[in-house]
Amino acid sequence: MNSDDLFVRRIAIVGGGTAGWMVAAALGKLLQYHPCEVVLIESPEIGTVGVGEATIPPIQLFNRLLQIDEHEFLRETRGTYKLGIEFVDWFQKGHTYFHPFGRYGADLENVPFHQYWRKLAQRGEGGALSEYSLPTVAAYRGRFAPPDANPRSVLSNIAYAYHLDATRYAAYLRSYAEARGVQRWQRTVKGATLRPDDGFIDAVVFDDGSQLEADFFIDCSGFKGLLIEEALHTGYEDWRHWLPCDRAVAVPCEANEAPRPYTRSTALEAGWQWRIPLQHRLGNGYVYCSDFLSDDEAQATLLDRLDGKPLADPKALRFTTGKRKRAWNKNCLAVGLAAGFMEPLESTSIHMIQSAIAKLMTVFPDRAFDPVDIAEYNRLTDTEFERIRDFLILHYKATQRDDAPLWRYTREMSIPDSLQHKLDLYQSRGRVFRYDEELFADTSWVAVFEGQGVIPKRYDPLVDTYELDRLRAVAAKMRQTIAAGAESMLTHDEYIARYCASSR
Numbered sequence: 160m161n162s163d164d165l166f167v168r169r170i171a172i173v174g175g176g177t178a179g180w181m182v183a184a185a186l187g188k189l190l191q192y193h194p195c196e197v198v199l200i201e202s203p204e205i206g207t208v209g210v211g212e213a214t215i216p217p218i219q220l221f222n223r224l225l226q227i228d229e230h231e232f233l234r235e236t237r238g239t240y241k242l243g244i245e246f247v248d249w250f251q252k253g254h255t256y257f258h259p260f261g262r263y264g265a266d267l268e269n270v271p272f273h274q275y276w277r278k279l280a281q282r283g284e285g286g287a288l289s290e291y292s293l294p295t296v297a298a299y300r301g302r303f304a305p306p307d308a309n310p311r312s313v314l315s316n317i318a319y320a321y322h323l324d325a326t327r328y329a330a331y332l333r334s335y336a337e338a339r340g341v342q343r344w345q346r347t348v349k350g351a352t353l354r355p356d357d358g359f360i361d362a363v364v365f366d367d368g369s370q371l372e373a374d375f376f377i378d379c380s381g382f383k384g385l386l387i388e389e390a391l392h393t394g395y396e397d398w399r400h401w402l403p404c405d406r407a408v409a410v411p412c413e414a415n416e417a418p419r420p421y422t423r424s425t426a427l428e429a430g431w432q433w434r435i436p437l438q439h440r441l442g443n444g445y446v447y448c449s450d451f452l453s454d455d456e457a458q459a460t461l462l463d464r465l466d467g468k469p470l471a472d473p474k475a476l477r478f479t480t481g482k483r484k485r486a487w488n489k490n491c492l493a494v495g496l497a498a499g500f501m502e503p504l505e506s507t508s509i510h511m512i513q514s515a516i517a518k519l520m521t522v523f524p525d526r527a528f529d530p531v532d533i534a535e536y537n538r539l540t541d542t543e544f545e546r547i548r549d550f551l552i553l554h555y556k557a558t559q560r561d562d563a564p565l566w567r568y569t570r571e572m573s574i575p576d577s578l579q580h581k582l583d584l585y586q587s588r589g590r591v592f593r594y595d596e597e598l599f600a601d602t603s604w605v606a607v608f609e610g611q612g613v614i615p616k617r618y619d620p621l622v623d624t625y626e627l628d629r630l631r632a633v634a635a636k637m638r639q640t641i642a643a644g645a646e647s648m649l650t651h652d653e654y655i656a657r658y659c660a661s662s663r
């Protein structure tokens with residue numbers, strides 16, 4: 160058979176949340192010369208999760224892939240810029256640190272800068288690590304600029320992501336996808352029929368009994384996994400013993416200040432609170448563990464802690480941290496919450512959708528659905544999930560809080576061997592190794608290790624080959640240059656007003 164005889168002729172995407180519309184937009188763009196029909200089905204009765212408003216820098220690649228103009232995108236989603244996350248009360252009550260996008264200082268003699276800073280810090284010198292991070296200094300001064308194209312400029316050393324309104328993001332992607340030929344069906348799916356010979360999905364069945372056949376099904380139906388789980392019974396790996404938060408309550412509120420260019424995450428008694436500044440409001444939520452807090456208490460705590468008047472009724476969400484045993488099973492690929500959810504602490508879920516799309520395009524199937532390709536997709540996905548999982552667990556494990564049962568549990572819990580290995584390496588000599596397919600780079604690990612009290616016993620011995628007085632002078636110069644660089648930027652508010660203010 161010719162390969163074109165095996166072309167996938169119709170793809171059905173089930174679900175019109177962020178995942179469904181990201182997939183639809185990407186397929187609309189990337190399959191424009193492929194003779195394949197793309198249909199997205201979304202239920203008029205079942206809502207989307209409707210949260211998911213903080214992103215990480217790789218989202219820029221997704222926008223570039225779609226050739227989306229950044230300023231238009233921010234105008235349409237009423238978005239703001241994000242230079243990192245401020246973590247409040249995670250290590251100890253009253254303690255704050257910042258996880259920035261962008262490096263600390265500049266490496267010297269091929270040794271990472273944080274190793275030199277460690278040497279100075281041991282001597283009570285050198286100031287705070289955050290003073291060597293342009294995104295951190297800029298964030299706390301409320302400043303923003305995109306990176307300078309000149310790699311020699313201090314202003315090149317910045318990376319950024321966005322905060323966006325999730326509902327507007329899905330609507331924006333929908334118009335993008337529809338303009339590129341994606342069909343939208345507003346129907347509620349009741350189930351699926353399977354082929355008797357191999358158990359592949361043949362068609363989705365709607366509540367009126369009608370059906371839609373397709374060759375390839377992308378399950379973006381959210382937590383329940385309408386196809387991947389309810390039809391194919393793929394199974395789910397439950398990670399609540401490591402990531403015990405299983406509920407959230409979310410509510411937007413009025414903003415009473417200019418939007419800050421960073422997310423804030425504050426550890427509370429039974430979980431943590433997010434605060435995400437958009438152009439027109441703040442997004443807020445309390446992610447908590449239902450073993451230690453009732454829904455009513457969580458809601459009352461969140462409402463009590465808002466910085467402005469609530470703009471909607473609180474929305475309650477339930478989830479099980481973990482991942483689908485196989486994201487791709489037969490002719491069904493789960494993307495978004497249907498594939499798994501590790502909680503929103505480091506804003507990784509939208510990234511995982513984007514990453515799923517990128518992997519799909521590298522092993523795009525024909526109707527033979529080669530098991531080797533599917534196995535490789537699943538291997539890559541599992542590794543990615545596990546590496547992010549470890550990074551998230553670190554936040555809960557490396558705490559000195561013992562004021563509430565959640566924190567007593569997490570500081571004592573056993574952790575995956577892969578994370579223990581990372582911790583051992585850092586505690587020994589401050590070294591971080593990035594393993595294959597790992598999302599978070601060394602800056603991120605160093606930020607959380609140092610921010611949460613994981614202190615190396617020794618620094619890298621190569622540091623001692625650098626003369627101490629020279630190091631002092633270089634470090635002082637770096638701090639000055641970074642402070643001056645941050646000061647030279649527009650304020651975040653000015654930048655938005657100049658380039659991407661939404662008309663509201």
Ligand SMILES: Cc1cc2nc3c(=O)[nH]c(=O)nc-3n(C[C@H](O)[C@H](O)[C@H](O)COP(=O)(O)OP(=O)(O)OC[C@H]3O[C@@H](n4cnc5c(N)ncnc54)[C@H](O)[C@@H]3O)c2cc1C
Nearest residue numbers: 174175176177178202208211213348381495496503508509
């Ligand atoms: C508390 C919380 C905070 C989060 N914060 C962040 C964050 O800051 N950053 C981040 O990257 N991610 C975050 N996420 C994750 C993010 O919200 C999701 O990854 C994203 O919204 C994708 O959701 P989804 O499209 O997979 O599912 P959903 O939004 O649940 O969409 C499911 C879709 O399936 C449709 N559907 C369901 N059943 C049927 C049916 N029977 N028939 C037809 N259609 C059906 C629905 O109509 C809907 O369109 C957060 C998640 C939670 C729970």
